[in-house]
Amino acid sequence: MNEAKKIADCGLRIADLEAAPIRNAQFAIRNTLQQYLVGGVNSPVRAFKQVGGQPLWLSRSRGAEVWDANGRRYTDFIMGWGAIILGHNPPPVVRALRSRISKGLLLGLTHEMEAELARLIAQAVPSVEQVRFTASGSEACLTAVKLARAHTGRAKILLFDGGYHGHGESVMAGRSAGLPAALETAVVTVPFNDPAAFDEALRQHGAELACVLIEPVAANMGVIPPEPGWLAHLRERTAKAGIVLIFDEVVTGFRMGLGGAQGLFGIEADLTAFGKIIGGGLPVGAVGGPRRLMQRLAPEGDVYHGGTFAGHPLAMAAGVATVQQLRANPPYERIEHLAAEAAEGLTALGQDIGVALQVNRAGSMFTVFFTATAVRSKSDAKASHKERFAHWANELRRAGVLVPPSPFEALFVGAAHTRRHIEQLLDASKKALQSMDR
Numbered sequence: 001m002n003e004a005k006k007i008a009d010c011g012l013r014i015a016d017l018e019a020a021p022i023r024n025a026q027f028a029i030r031n032t033l034q035q036y037l038v039g040g041v042n043s044p045v046r047a048f049k050q051v052g053g054q055p056l057w058l059s060r061s062r063g064a065e066v067w068d069a070n071g072r073r074y075t076d077f078i079m080g081w082g083a084i085i086l087g088h089n090p091p092p093v094v095r096a097l098r099s100r101i102s103k104g105l106l107l108g109l110t111h112e113m114e115a116e117l118a119r120l121i122a123q124a125v126p127s128v129e130q131v132r133f134t135a136s137g138s139e140a141c142l143t144a145v146k147l148a149r150a151h152t153g154r155a156k157i158l159l160f161d162g163g164y165h166g167h168g169e170s171v172m173a174g175r176s177a178g179l180p181a182a183l184e185t186a187v188v189t190v191p192f193n194d195p196a197a198f199d200e201a202l203r204q205h206g207a208e209l210a211c212v213l214i215e216p217v218a219a220n221m222g223v224i225p226p227e228p229g230w231l232a233h234l235r236e237r238t239a240k241a242g243i244v245l246i247f248d249e250v251v252t253g254f255r256m257g258l259g260g261a262q263g264l265f266g267i268e269a270d271l272t273a274f275g276k277i278i279g280g281g282l283p284v285g286a287v288g289g290p291r292r293l294m295q296r297l298a299p300e301g302d303v304y305h306g307g308t309f310a311g312h313p314l315a316m317a318a319g320v321a322t323v324q325q326l327r328a329n330p331p332y333e334r335i336e337h338l339a340a341e342a343a344e345g346l347t348a349l350g351q352d353i354g355v356a357l358q359v360n361r362a363g364s365m366f367t368v369f370f371t372a373t374a375v376r377s378k379s380d381a382k383a384s385h386k387e388r389f390a391h392w393a394n395e396l397r398r399a400g401v402l403v404p405p406s407p408f409e410a411l412f413v414g415a416a417h418t419r420r421h422i423e424q425l426l427d428a429s430k431k432a433l434q435s436m437d438r
């Protein structure tokens with residue numbers, strides 16, 4: 001087989017690429033990226049290190065598919081890490097962006113689309129009266145934490161093991177170098193889905209806690225749904241102790257339905273962080289909450305937040321078009337049904353082929369954990385079989401199906417996926433499980 005054909009057939013085996021005496025687009029890009037970008041990426045998970053693979057350089061996307069620099073097509077289940085729900089480049093969003101671009105890229109002052117997107121969010125999420133837009137979900141989370149500290153006059157924050165709230169300093173304490181050691185003393189960490197551990201932490205630190213910050217459906221230790229009563233327990237205990245309950249709905253906002261996880265579970269947070277879907281594929285974040293808390297932000301109050309790109313016109317236009325589309329033609333039932341088919345199909349494959357696995361699903365997102373036992377916390381997720389996950393993810397990639405290159409991320413199903421894409425996932429998974437070391 002000639003080298004070019006071999007590369008096109010089997011996807012990216014870097015040894016093949018290096019041996020190839022041809023000019024290969026992926027290979028050329030790799031050299032430039034590795035030289036000028038740290039690790040060849042701008043966000044660590046994109047390096048594929050957790051599955052021992054090589055980064056993949058994409059050039060374009062459409063619907064439920066993406067293309068790499070060699071022109072190879074993949075069915076996509078990464079979907080912009082959950083930011084893409086209507087599919088890549090949906091015509092209403094592209095039209096809204098074209099129209100917005102023709103009127104100016106960055107206005108420097110406030111424009112009507114900011115108010116429109118804020119109105120759409122407040123209408124969809126009952127706990128939100130006012131919104132402050134940021135340029136990322138990270139910024140939204142750290143702004144919500146700052147607000148909670150100012151409101152309570154307390155310094156400590158409570159997080160859950162395996163939760164992710166972006167790269168802000170407070171929420172990264174103990175997880176990144178370069179932070180003051182003192183920050184760690186201001187963070188209390190508790191296992192997800194563990195009311196007894198939560199109550200004990202409250203007993204010890206409750207009077208010093210400004211906020212409890214949680215992904216109501218965990219998506220960054222793989223998907224882990226809240227167990228019945230867990231969120232209600234947090235709501236009741238935080239209200240009693242005067243602690244601000246912050247829901248990080250950067251992933252779940254407008255994915256678990258228009259009202260996000262709080263709409264689905266009927267629990268109102270005090271403050272909510274948004275991101276991803278509300279930007280329709282452009283960089284965005286937002287904090288929302290009742291006027292009495294939000295008014296603490298500058299210029300009304302003394303908590304400073306500002307940003308050159310906060311409420312960027314293009315992100316607002318894409319966000320408004322996306323949310324309008326989700327309201328006019330809600331895809332939720334259909335995409336959750338497709339995700340359920342995928343989850344059930346994968347579970348059946350595991351049983352038939354004899355590979356121990358669990359599929360955790362919440363709505364249109366799910367994670368495959370290679371373990372025989374239920375996964376309800378980060379420690380359960382960590383105990384799953386990493387090599388088997390890597391084998392599955394890499395074999396899928398070779399077969400033209402892209403899943404997140406980490407056992408602690410979610411696969412996302414969106415409005416552009418069809419049964420054909422789910423069948424591709426299942427067919428490729430069948431072969432991957434059959435060829436797995438057991």
Ligand SMILES: Cc1ncc(COP(=O)(O)O)c(C=O)c1O
Pocket residue numbers: 081136137138139141164165166167215219220248249250251275276284285
């Ligand atoms: C739950 C959650 N919160 C916050 C963030 C940070 O958002 P961003 O990457 O836009 O800074 C992420 C990113 O994946 C996330 O999943």
